[in-house]
Amino acid sequence: MPRNQRLHLRGVVGVLLAAAFEPAARSLRTVDDLSLHADVQALTGVGRVARSTLSDALAKFDPQALAPLVAALQKQLPHLARLDPETAGLARRIVAADGSWFNLAGEVVHALHCARGNAGTQSRVRLNLQLDVDSFCPTDFDVSGDG
Numbered sequence: 001m002p003r004n005q006r007l008h009l010r011g012v013v014g015v016l017l018a019a020a021f022e023p024a025a026r027s028l029r030t031v032d033d034l035s036l037h038a039d040v041q042a043l044t045g046v047g048r049v050a051r052s053t054l055s056d057a058l059a060k061f062d063p064q065a066l067a068p069l070v071a072a073l074q075k076q077l078p079h080l081a082r083l084d085p086e087t088a089g090l091a092r093r094i095v096a097a098d099g100s101w102f103n104l105a106g107e108v109v110h111a112l113h114c115a116r117g118n119a120g121t122q123s124r125v126r127l128n129l130q131l132d133v134d135s136f137c138p139t140d141f142d143v144s145g146d147g
Helices: 009-020 028-034 038-044 051-060 063-076 085-092
Strands: 095-103 113-115 121-132 137-144
Touching: 009 028, 009 038, 009 051, 009 063, 028 051
Parallel strands: none
Antiparallel strands: 095 121, 113 121, 121 137
16 A cells, blocks of 8 residues: 555644644645654654645545544533633634635736746746635735745
């Protein structure tokens, strides 16, 4: 069996939890690097979570598989809403995130130039967006490019 087929739900959740608590883990590449840490390997049960493997796993991931985990956590914190309403609200909020590249017109004076393999230089920027799924409102975003 190929090594990348051993990543199960436990490994996906483990590496994503580790990345959630590591501010430097902002991309699949840095999550891949984080997966090499011994503590993260103990969480995932594998030696490395390659970015392509994690990407494939997330594409096939069924969020319903987390329902028992969420229910168990809610059972452990039954009075959270009374003790800390702000944290209780955060625990209920679902945030979707995406990072997309947008090509810019080459004539734009302030266009950013990014080398793209053999394709040469392209003028483009990346929009990183986090969206509250319930309200369909952005919770965070930034635009980045070459400098």
